[in-house]
Amino acid sequence: MMLNGVWALEDAQGDYRVEMILPGDGISALFAAGEIPDPYFGRNEHDLRWIADRDWRATRSFTLTATDCDLFLTGLDTIVDVLINGTKVLSAQNVFRTYRVDLSEVAHVGENTIELYFHSNTKEAAKRYAEHPYPVPYLHMNCPIPHGNMIRKAQCDFGWDWNIALAPFGVIGDIELCPQSQTRITGVIVDQAHDGQNVTVTVRAPFESCETRDIPFEIAFCGQSITGVVAARNGVLEAAITLVSPALWWPVGMGEQALHDLDVTLGDSTQTRRIGLRDMAFLAQKDDVGVGFKFRVNGVDTYAKGANWIPADALSGRITQAGVRDLLQSAVDANMNMIRVWGGGRYEPDWFYDFCDEMGLMVWQDFMFACNLFPADAAFLAEVDCEVRETVTRLYHHASLALWCGDNELVGALTWYEESKENRDLYLVAYDRLNTQIERALRAVVPEANWWASSPSAGPMNFGDAWHDDTAGDMHFWSVWHEGKDFEHYRDIKPRFCSEFGFQSYASMDVIRSFTTENDRNIAAPTLESHQKNHGGNARIAETMFRYFRFPTGFDDFVYLSQIQHGLALKTAVSYWRSLKPHCMGALIWQLNDTWPVASWASLNYGGSWKLPHYMIGEFFQPVFVTIVPEGEMLVLKAVNDLREPIDIAVKLAATKPDGSSRILVEVNARVGPDVAKSLAGIATSELAVDEILTYCWTGSDGTEANDHFMLRPYKSYDLVTADLKLEVVPNEEGYEISVTSSALALYVALEASIAGRFSQNVMTITPKTPAKIQFTPKTSGEVPIFTVKDLHSATYG
Numbered sequence: 096m097m098l099n100g101v102w103a104l105e106d107a108q109g110d111y112r113v114e115m116i117l118p119g120d121g122i123s124a125l126f127a128a129g130e131i132p133d134p135y136f137g138r139n140e141h142d143l144r145w146i147a148d149r150d151w152r153a154t155r156s157f158t159l160t161a162t163d164c165d166l167f168l169t170g171l172d173t174i175v176d177v178l179i180n181g182t183k184v185l186s187a188q189n190v191f192r193t194y195r196v197d198l199s200e201v202a203h204v205g206e207n208t209i210e211l212y213f214h215s216n217t218k219e220a221a222k223r224y225a226e227h228p229y230p231v232p233y234l235h236m237n238c239p240i241p242h243g244n245m246i247r248k249a250q251c252d253f254g255w256d257w258n259i260a261l262a263p264f265g266v267i268g269d270i271e272l273c274p275q276s277q278t279r280i281t282g283v284i285v286d287q288a289h290d291g292q293n294v295t296v297t298v299r300a301p302f303e304s305c306e307t308r309d310i311p312f313e314i315a316f317c318g319q320s321i322t323g324v325v326a327a328r329n330g331v332l333e334a335a336i337t338l339v340s341p342a343l344w345w346p347v348g349m350g351e352q353a354l355h356d357l358d359v360t361l362g363d364s365t366q367t368r369r370i371g372l373r374d375m376a377f378l379a380q381k382d383d384v385g386v387g388f389k390f391r392v393n394g395v396d397t398y399a400k401g402a403n404w405i406p407a408d409a410l411s412g413r414i415t416q417a418g419v420r421d422l423l424q425s426a427v428d429a430n431m432n433m434i435r436v437w438g439g440g441r442y443e444p445d446w447f448y449d450f451c452d453e454m455g456l457m458v459w460q461d462f463m464f465a466c467n468l469f470p471a472d473a474a475f476l477a478e479v480d481c482e483v484r485e486t487v488t489r490l491y492h493h494a495s496l497a498l499w500c501g502d503n504e505l506v507g508a509l510t511w512y513e514e515s516k517e518n519r520d521l522y523l524v525a526y527d528r529l530n531t532q533i534e535r536a537l538r539a540v541v542p543e544a545n546w547w548a549s550s551p552s553a554g555p556m557n558f559g560d561a562w563h564d565d566t567a568g569d570m571h572f573w574s575v576w577h578e579g580k581d582f583e584h585y586r587d588i589k590p591r592f593c594s595e596f597g598f599q600s601y602a603s604m605d606v607i608r609s610f611t612t613e614n615d616r617n618i619a620a621p622t623l624e625s626h627q628k629n630h631g632g633n634a635r636i637a638e639t640m641f642r643y644f645r646f647p648t649g650f651d652d653f654v655y656l657s658q659i660q661h662g663l664a665l666k667t668a669v670s671y672w673r674s675l676k677p678h679c680m681g682a683l684i685w686q687l688n689d690t691w692p693v694a695s696w697a698s699l700n701y702g703g704s705w706k707l708p709h710y711m712i713g714e715f716f717q718p719v720f721v722t723i724v725p726e727g728e729m730l731v732l733k734a735v736n737d738l739r740e741p742i743d744i745a746v747k748l749a750a751t752k753p754d755g756s757s758r759i760l761v762e763v764n765a766r767v768g769p770d771v772a773k774s775l776a777g778i779a780t781s782e783l784a785v786d787e788i789l790t791y792c793w794t795g796s797d798g799t800e801a802n803d804h805f806m807l808r809p810y811k812s813y814d815l816v817t818a819d820l821k822l823e824v825v826p827n828e829e830g831y832e833i834s835v836t837s838s839a840l841a842l843y844v845a846l847e848a849s850i851a852g853r854f855s856q857n858v859m860t861i862t863p864k865t866p867a868k869i870q871f872t873p874k875t876s877g878e879v880p881i882f883t884v885k886d887l888h889s890a891t892y893g
C-alpha cells in the first residue's frame with residue numbers, strides 16, 4: 096500500500112495548515128494552497144527562507160487489516176522523526192537513504208496515524224556545526240543558507256551559483272507499506288564478464304528470511320533459468336549464467352540498446368531488473384603524457400560527449416518523470432552520449448537510470464559531496480557508509496552506469512578555506528577518511544567497480560591542482576568563465592578529459608517573461624540580478640560581449656547574444672578538444688539543465704526548451720565534424736570521425752565577405768578512418784583579406800551535411816551588412832517548414848517561435864548561395880506560430 100498522496104501539513108507553531116502531496120516538498124505545498132507566492136517569480140525567494148527555519152509536521156491515516164507489515168520510506172528530507180500512532184519509530188537523518196520500519200509492534204488493525212515530524216534542517220545543520228569539535232567550512236559564495244554540509248541533504252538546496260536557496264523539506268521518494276514476507280530480496284547486483292563472444296552474468300541477491308525450511312529460488316535471464324534451494328536465513332543468493340553471443344548494449348550512436356529482463360525469485364519474493372550487456376571499461380593508465388582517462392565500451396574506445404546533470408528542479412515536488420525524460424532526450428538529441436550526475440545534487444530515482452539505459456546515455460555518477468568540506472567523525476561516516484552501500488546496490492546493474500566518482504571538487508576545496516589553508520593536515524586527513532570510506536563501501540558491494548576518487552583529479556594519491564593539469568586525469572577547466580580568460584584560451588590546453596567547463600547565458604525570453612514584470616527586463620534590474628547566482632556573472636556576460644561583439648541593441652538582442660556567445664565559448668573548446676582525439680577522450684559541458692529560471696551555464700532552459708547554445712552543441716557534437724584549428728600562421732582544417740566505420744568526406748572552404756560574395760579556397764575529398772581526428776588541409780592566414788571570413792561546408796558518406804564559419808578577428812571588427820533575411824513558412828504534417836534566405840552573409844541566424852516547439856536546426860550561417868530549410872515541430876498542435884528571426888547584424892548593428 097502506497098502512502099503517497101494527500102497528507103495534512105502544519106507548522107509546529109500552528110500558523111499554517113495546508114494539504115501536502117507526497118512525494119513532494121513543503122514549499123510547493125504552501126504555494127499550491129495559496130499561502131505563499133510563486134518562489135520562482137521576481138525576488139520572492141528572499142521572503143521565503145523562513146519556511147526552512149521552522150519545524151513542520153505532515154500527517155495522515157491509513158487502515159490495516161493485519162499489523163505484520165513494514166514501512167519503507169525513501170528520501171526523507173532530511174532530519175525527520177516518524178511516528179506511528181504517536182510512538183516514534185524512526186529518527187531519519189539522511190535524504191539519500193531508504194529506511195525500513197517494522198510496524199508489527201506499533202500498528203493496530205483498523206485506522207492508524209502516521210506523522211512525519213520535519214525538524215528545521217537549517218537549525219539542525221547550525222546546531223551540528225556548533226557542536227562539531229572543529230569548524231567544517233562551506234562555500235559562502237554559493238550557499239546563502241549556512242552549514243548544509245553538516246547534514247546529508249542535497250548541497251545545492253542551500254543555494255549554489257545557479258540555484259535558488261530555500262533549503263526545502265519534504266519527501267523525495269515513496270512511502271510504502273508492505274506486508275512482511277517470509278523472505279525479502281534486498282538487492283540485485285549484476286556483474287558481467289565479457290570474453291569477446293560470451294558473456295557471463297553473475298547475479299548476487301542479498302536477502303533476509305525467517306523461513307525455517309530450505310527456500311527455493313529461480314533466476315531467469317535471456318531464456319535460461321537456474322533453480323535450486325538455499326538453506327541460509329540471511330545471506331546472498333548467487334548464480335551465474337553464460338550467454339553465447341548475446342545482443343549487446345551500446346552507447347547511443349554506436350549500436351542498439353538491447354535490454355533483457357532478469358527475474359530473481361526467492362521464496363515469496365521476486366525482483367526484476369532490466370539488464371544491458373556491455374563491457375564498460377574505464378581506463379586511467381599511465382602513458383607518455385601522464386595519465387589518460389577514457390571509457391572503452393565493448394572493446395571500443397568511446398569519446399564521451401555530454402554534460403553535467405543537476406537536479407531537475409530546486410523543488411522536488413515540481414519534478415515529473417515526463418519532464419526528466421524530456422531533458423535526457425534533449426541531451427541525446429544534441430548528440431550527447433554521457434551525463435554526469437554531479438555531486439552537489441542527489442542520486443536520482445531508478446527511473447532516471449532506466450531512461451539512460453533506454454537512450455544509451457552513459458552515466459558518470461558522483462557520490463553526493465561537492466565543494467564544501469565535510470565532517471569525518473564516526474557518526475557521519477557511518478551514515479555515508481549506509482548511503483553508499485544502498486546506492487551502489489540499487490544502481491550498479493544499470494547498463495548506462497559507467498563510473499563512480501567520490502566527489503566533486505573536494506580536493507581543490509581544501510585550498511579554498513582559511514581553516515583548511517591554515518591546518519591542511521587536519522582537513523586532508525578528514526577528507527581522506529571520508530573518501531576512503533566511500534571507496535570501501537563501494538568496493539564492499541562491487542569490488543571491481545569503475546572508481547575515480549574525485550573530480551577533477553590528476554590520478555590516485557595526487558592531491559594537486561587538477562583544474563589546470565592537462566596531462567593527467569580529468570580537468571575542470573574554468574579559466575575562461577571564472578578567471579575571465581579569452582575563449583581562445585581553450586586552445587591553450589590539451590585535456591585528457593574535461594569533465595567540467597562552461598559559459599553562462601540568460602534564459603530565453605519566454606522564460607524570462609515567466610518570472611519578471613515588464614520593468615524587470617533590463618540586465619541590471621534587481622530581479623535579473625537575483626536570478627543570477629554567480630557573483631559578477633551578469634557583468635562577465637556583458638564584459639565578454641565587449642571583447643567579441645558590437646553591443647546589442649535591445650534587451651532581447653542582449654539575451655540572444657548572450658546565448659550565442661555561450662555557444663561560441665563551448666564550441667571553441669569542444670571543436671579543438673575533439674580534434675585532439677585520442678589524447679583527449681571526453682568533454683562534459685557544465686551544465687545541461689536548470690533547477691529554476693536563472694541565468695546560468697545550462698544549455699537547456701528551465702522547463703526543457705532549448706537555448707540557442709543547445710542547438711550549437713548538437714552541431715559541434717555531431718559524430719562527423721569538421722573544424723578549423725589555428726596553428727601559428729596556419730589555419731588547419733580537421734575532420735573528426737567518431738563512427739566505427741570509415742567515412743568519405745567532402746569539404747569546401749571559401750573566403751566570404753560581409754556582402755556574401757565569396758571565393759573558393761580549398762576543396763578536399765578525403766577518407767577519414769574510424770574513430771580518428773585527421774588534418775585535411777591548411778591555409779595560411781595571410782590568404783584572407785582583412786574583410787574576409789572563412790565559410791566552409793562538408794558532406795559525409797554517412798549523410799552528414801553541415802556548414803560553419805571561422806573568423807580570424809573578433810566579430811566586432813568586421814563591418815557586417817544587413818542580410819535582409821526572408822522567411823517562407825509552409826505548413827506540413829509535422830509542423831512547418833521554414834526557408835530562410837539572405838541577401839548577404841548572415842551569421843548566427845536564429846529563429847524564434849511564439850509557441851513551444853523544436854527547430855530541426857537553429858543558429859545558422861546563411862549566405863545568398865546557401866539558404867537554409869528548417870523544420871519546426873510544435874510541442875502541441877493548435878495555435879499557429881509566428882516566427883521571428885535574428886542574426887548578428889540585426890542584433891548588434893542597429
Ligand code: BMA
Pocket residue numbers: 255256257439465466503504571595685
Ligand atoms: C563547478 C561545479 C559547480 C559550479 C560550477 C560553476 O565547479 O562543480 O560547483 O556550479 O562549477 O561554477
